[in-house]
Amino acid sequence: MRQFQQSFVVETRGKALYDVTERVRDVLTNADVREGLVTVFIAHTSASLLIQENADDEVQRDLERFFARLVPDGDPLFRHVEEGPDDMPAHVRAALTQTTLSIPVLAGKLALGVWQGLYVYEHRNRPHSRTLHVHVLGA
Amino acid sequence: MRQFQQSFVVETRGKALYDVTERVRDVLTNADVREGLVTVFIAHTSASLLIQENADDEVQRDLERFFARLVPDGDPLFRHVEEGPDDMPAHVRAALTQTTLSIPVLAGKLALGVWQGLYVYEHRNRPHSRTLHVHVLGA
Amino acid sequence: MRQFQQSFVVETRGKALYDVTERVRDVLTNADVREGLVTVFIAHTSASLLIQENADDEVQRDLERFFARLVPDGDPLFRHVEEGPDDMPAHVRAALTQTTLSIPVLAGKLALGVWQGLYVYEHRNRPHSRTLHVHVLGA
Numbered sequence: 001m002r003q004f005q006q007s008f009v010v011e012t013r014g015k016a017l018y019d020v021t022e023r024v025r026d027v028l029t030n031a032d033v034r035e036g037l038v039t040v041f042i043a044h045t046s047a048s049l050l051i052q053e054n055a056d057d058e059v060q061r062d063l064e065r066f067f068a069r070l071v072p073d074g075d076p077l078f079r080h081v082e083e084g085p086d087d088m089p090a091h092v093r094a095a096l097t098q099t100t101l102s103i104p105v106l107a108g109k110l111a112l113g114v115w116q117g118l119y120v121y122e123h124r125n126r127p128h129s130r131t132l133h134v135h136v137l138g139a
Numbered sequence: 140m141r142q143f144q145q146s147f148v149v150e151t152r153g154k155a156l157y158d159v160t161e162r163v164r165d166v167l168t169n170a171d172v173r174e175g176l177v178t179v180f181i182a183h184t185s186a187s188l189l190i191q192e193n194a195d196d197e198v199q200r201d202l203e204r205f206f207a208r209l210v211p212d213g214d215p216l217f218r219h220v221e222e223g224p225d226d227m228p229a230h231v232r233a234a235l236t237q238t239t240l241s242i243p244v245l246a247g248k249l250a251l252g253v254w255q256g257l258y259v260y261e262h263r264n265r266p267h268s269r270t271l272h273v274h275v276l277g278a
Numbered sequence: 279m280r281q282f283q284q285s286f287v288v289e290t291r292g293k294a295l296y297d298v299t300e301r302v303r304d305v306l307t308n309a310d311v312r313e314g315l316v317t318v319f320i321a322h323t324s325a326s327l328l329i330q331e332n333a334d335d336e337v338q339r340d341l342e343r344f345f346a347r348l349v350p351d352g353d354p355l356f357r358h359v360e361e362g363p364d365d366m367p368a369h370v371r372a373a374l375t376q377t378t379l380s381i382p383v384l385a386g387k388l389a390l391g392v393w394q395g396l397y398v399y400e401h402r403n404r405p406h407s408r409t410l411h412v413h414v415l416g417a
Contacts, residue, residue, distance in 0.1 A: 001140060001279060003416065005313060005382060035144060037178055037274045039315055039380045043391030045331045051238045053184045053230055058219040062227050063234060065216050070209075070348075077343050080336040091330065091337055092344050099329045099394075100380045102178050102239045104144060104272040111272045113182030116238075133382040133389045135315045137276065137415065138142065140279060174283060176317055176413045190377045192323045192369055197358040201366050202373060204355050209348075241317050241378045243283060243411040250411045252321030255377075276415065277281065 004031035004136040009129050012122035015068075015086075017052065017060045020132065021118045024103075025110060027134040036105040036138015040118065043131045046090035047122045048097040054117030067093050073125075090123035097121055105138055143170035143275040148268050151261035154207075154225075156191065156199045159271065160257045163242075164249060166273040175244040175277015179257065182270045185229035186261045187236040193256030206232050212264075229262035236260055244277055282309035282414040287407050290400035293346075293364075295330065295338045298410065299396045302381075303388060305412040314383040314416015318396065321409045324368035325400045326375040332395030345371050351403075368401035375399055383416055 006027045010018055020040075028038055042049050053059045071092045074085035081088065101118070104111040112118070120130055145166045149157055159179075167177055181188050192198045210231045213224035220227065240257065243250040251257070259269055284305045288296055298318075306316055320327050331337045349370045352363035359366065379396070382389040390396070398408055 041382050056219055059230055062217045062219050066231050078340045080334055080340050088340050104180050104274045115184055135382045195358055198369055201356045201358050205370050243319050243413045
C-alpha cells in the first residue's frame with residue numbers, strides 16, 4: 001500500500017458550483033492506484049466541496065437559490081461585515097457544506113454513483129483562486 | 140497495514156433514517172482490523188449519511204420534522220421539478236448532511252460514542268435501493 | 279506507511295467554537311509523519327467539528343447567531359424535549375455540521391489554509407467533556 005498527494009488550483013468567477021471531477025480523476029491516474037481511497041480537501045473557509053447531481057444544471061442553480069434564501073448577502077444578523085456583504089454568508093454556507101470529502105477507489109475508478117459529480121462550491125461574488133489538496137491511498 | 144473494501148445495498152421506504160451501524164460493523168469484522176479507519180460512502184445525491192443519537196427514536200423524527208420545514212416538498216423556489224416535488228428538496232437535504240463519513244477503529248471496534256449510530260438518511264418519498272461502499276484501513 | 283492514534287478530551291462551557299488546532303498538531307507531532315492524512319472524529323451527537331476562519335472572533339459569534347436563529351432553543355416543532363430546550367436543537371446543529379474531518383499532511387504540517395482553524399462546535403448550554411479521536415496515516 002502507498003500514498004500519493006497532489007494539489008491544484010480552481011479559478012472561480014462568483015457564486016456557483018465548479019465541476020472538479022475530472023481534475024480529481026487526473027490525480028488518481030497519476031497515483032496509479034486500483035483499490036483505495038481518495039480524500040479531497042479545500043484550503044478555504046468561504047468556498048467548500050460538494051458531491052451533487054451532474055445531470056441537470058438546474059439542480060445546481062436551485063441549490064444556489066436555496067442557499068441565497070437561507071443565508072442572504074447583507075443579512076443584518078451579521079456583524080463581521082468589513083470584507084463585504086457576501087463574506088459572512090460565505091462562511092456560513094461553507095459551514096453547512098463540506099471542507100473535505102473521501103471517495104473510495106474500486107477497479108481503478110472513483111466509486112462515484114452514476115449521477116454524482118464532485119464540485120467546488122464558491123460562496124464569494126468576486127473571482128478567487130481556490131487551492132485543493134488531494135490525498136490518494138491504495139494499491 | 141492493509142485495506143479491505145465491501146459494498147452493500149440498503150432498501151429504503153420513504154423519508155427517514157435507516158440504521159446501518161451493524162452492517163458497517165459486519166464489514167469491519169470481515170476486514171479483521173484491530174486499529175484503523177473505516178470510511179463509508181453513499182453513491183447517491185438524494186440520500187445521505189448521518190451519525191445521530193440512537194437512544195430515542197423521537198430524535199430521528201424531530202430531525203425529519205426540521206428538514207421538512209427547512210426544505211419543504213414542492214417549494215416554489217425550485218425549477219428542477221420534472222422528477223417530482225420531493226426531488227430537488229432531496230438534493231438540498233443531501234447537500235446539508237454527509238455523503239461520506241470516517242470512523243476510527245480502536246481495539247477492534249468502531250470508536251462510536253455510546254449514543255452514536257450510523258444512518259442512511261433517505262430524502263425521497265418512494266422506495267429506493269441505496270448503494271454504500273465501505274473502505275477499511277488498518278492493522 | 280504507518281498509522282498512529284490518540285484521543286483527547288475538550289472541556290466546553292456552553293454554545294461556542296473551541297479551537298483544537300494546536301491539540302491536533304500535537305498529535306501529528308507525536309505521530310511523526312511527514313506526508314499523510316489526519317482524520318478527526320468527535321464521539322458525540324450534540325457537539326460537532328468545523329473548519330472555520332481563525333482571524334476574526336466575530337466570525338464565530340456570527341456563525342452562532344445564524345445557528346441560534348435557524349434552530350432556536352425551545353422550538354415548538356420538536357417533541358424530544360426531556361433533556362432540555364437546547365437538546366434537540368443541538369442534534370440538528372450537529373447534523374448540519376461535521377462529525378468527522380480529514381486534513382492532509384504536507385511537509386510535516388497540517389495542510390490548513392492560512393485562515394483555517396479546526397474547532398469543536400459545542401451545541402449544549404451546560405459544560406460538557408467532549409472526546410475526540412485522531413487517526414494519523416502516513417510516512
